[in-house]
Amino acid sequence: MNEPGLKDIWVYLSASPLLGLTITLVAYGLAYRLYLKTNSNPLANPVVTSVAMLIILLLATGTSYSDYFEGGQFVHFLLGPATVALAVPLYQQFSRLRQLWLPVTISLFCGVVIAAGSSIGLARLLGGSTEIQMSLAPKSATAPVAMGISEKIGGLPSLTAVLVVITGITGAVLGTKLFEWIRVRDDTAKGIAMGVAAHGIGTARAFQVSSQMGAFSGLAMALSAFATALLVPWLVDLLEAWIPA
């Protein structure tokens, strides 16, 4: 054995969080550059491209998700403080919010109930298992919240995290086109809809359209995280009583 180095280095790296953390940041950096190169085309959403790059890389090197997550968890962990941080834009938009409190409250309540109700209903209609229905139910809320709810109502938190990300991407990619079609031009309405349906990934997209749309999307994401946590477990019980699976 002349070169014991390479294999030893790989053994070391694959057991250390350094590699997982570094490739996450590098992949996102590349994905973000690509996104800017395509003039912020929603189809080149940096979450999609970086997740795709990372999965291909992990599969190609035979690295398991749990090994990768040793490093990835440091990024994932920041979702917690980021949720707390939402209090700041919420506070800064409070005067706008106070003016519009009634429409915002009604839209949020309806949006959260429609998001959870339609995903449970559609999944059930299409023959999805209860586990899948419950994993889908909180998909429009931001990841840490959705995972917590999923666990409480009998879903799989880690599957919910994936569904949350796909939901956010779907919202971010389709959002602006949809609003054009239904002729909603008001940035506050677009922002609220984006935040309710597509949480943080939608909000990141909304900030690119206008800062007002971004602020309202962030606001809707924060409020709907709260509303989802309160309403969804109750809605699940209600649905159980009405339409036994």
Add this chain to the structure above:
Amino acid sequence: MQFLNGITLLLVYQLVGEITVRLLGLPIPGPVLGMVMLFVTLMIRGKAPESVDQASTALLSHLSLLFVPAGVGMMAHFGRIADEWVPITLALLLSTVITMVATALIMQVTTRWFAKPLPEKEGGDE
């Protein structure tokens, strides 16, 4: 130092949120309660300290990055997603579109209903 103070404060609120939720058996996740408590604090203080503002802007401006590790988790669920891909993809796609369209329309309509009389009434308020 500002940034460090800000991130520390966010973590303290998250920690207090997590502990309170567990102690009282509340049905909401800890970070959400932390957010509510921070919001109430900001309302009482009447302004967001520079440190909290900096830390929250930094975290929220790279919000999509934070979802990447969870998204990669898809590879751990390939089997389940492949088994039930029809209900998963259709329910997810349709429900997201329905939610977005319905919420945008409801917000637009209710804003028109309730916001119209506001400009006159607001005058005395401010």
